[in-house]
Amino acid sequence: MLYVYTGTDREKAKSAMQKEVERVAKKEKASIVRISDAHTIADLRAALQGGGMFGGKRVVVLEGVLANEDMNPILSDAFPLLSESADPFFIFEERLDVATRKRVEKYAKESERFDAGKKWEDRSVFLLGNALKREDKKALWVGYLREVEKGSAPEMLHGILFWAAKSMLLAARERSAEQTRAALLVGRLAELPHESRRKGMDMELALEHFVLSTA
Structure with a gap:
């Protein structure tokens, strides 16, 4: 069954x-x-x-x-x-x-x-993506902690950050520093779920390591 x-x-x-x-x-x-x-x-x-x-x-x-x-x-x-x-x-x-x-x-x-x-309509979660785009390290970390306290699923937070990084990559000028940074973020975020599984690490912990290393 x-x-x-x-x-x-x-x-x-x-x-x-x-x-x-x-x-x-x-x-x-x-x-x-x-x-x-x-x-x-x-x-x-x-x-x-x-x-x-x-x-x-x-x-x-x-x-x-x-x-x-x-x-x-x-x-x-x-x-x-x-x-x-x-x-x-x-x-x-x-x-x-x-x-x-x-x-x-x-x-x-x-x-x-x-x-x-309605929980998905809470726009505050998108502040994480904006903080990543602005390279606002403090806002990124504080925003991440706030979402964890609210009980937001780590998979959702990962999706928001991945969306933000892809948006940065599409908007960046060819061969610019912004394009290089965005491509690096996209690559790291795309690999994150696979890396967490290989290492037997919870997605929440893997995401926290990413935010800390970025912040």
């Missing part, structure tokens, strides 16, 4: 999923297995293969796995098997592209979406 929870309101989506995971685990007297994009491909394959004849009942929770470019095809190919599995599988993803969403929902027994709505 396959259950899917998605949306930019991470707190609500994960809370709803966790309640259902605990309910099912209690009902089935099952152990809970959790796999995230910080785990290895071997960990993911082991979770997908099942607990075996003597492994006992399991509830498997997969968080952020589809966002990992190496893990994505492995999990995507397993959707048909997971839909028929006796073990319940729960997937959480903040965002899915249209093709992946259609495919996973085709095999899901249930799919729920929790988008943040």
Whole structure:
């Protein structure tokens, strides 16, 4: 059985999923297995293969796995098997592209979406991008801390900074110092999610290191 929870309101989506995971685990007297994009491909394959004849009942929770470019095809190919599995599988993803969403929902027994709505309309988060553009080191650091305290998802903050860096690159004059700086920022921000996964580092911590090194 396959259950899917998605949306930019991470707190609500994960809370709803966790309640259902605990309910099912209690009902089935099952152990809970959790796999995230910080785990290895071997960990993911082991979770997908099942607990075996003597492994006992399991509830498997997969968080952020589809966002990992190496893990994505492995999990995507397993959707048909997971839909028929006796073990319940729960997937959480903040965002899915249209093709992946259609495919996973085709095999899901249930799919729920929790988008943040008005929270995304809070324009203060875009001050981070403006601070990056202005090279205002203090405003960038203070703004980042403010967003963390508000509970803004690190993936969202990364997206804002990446958008700002790309805007700088497009607006910069050819072969100017601004173009060089913007290209460097775009490259670093593009690599950041992959680097954090390789090092087993939380995205929030990786982003903090970026802000500090930039500030």
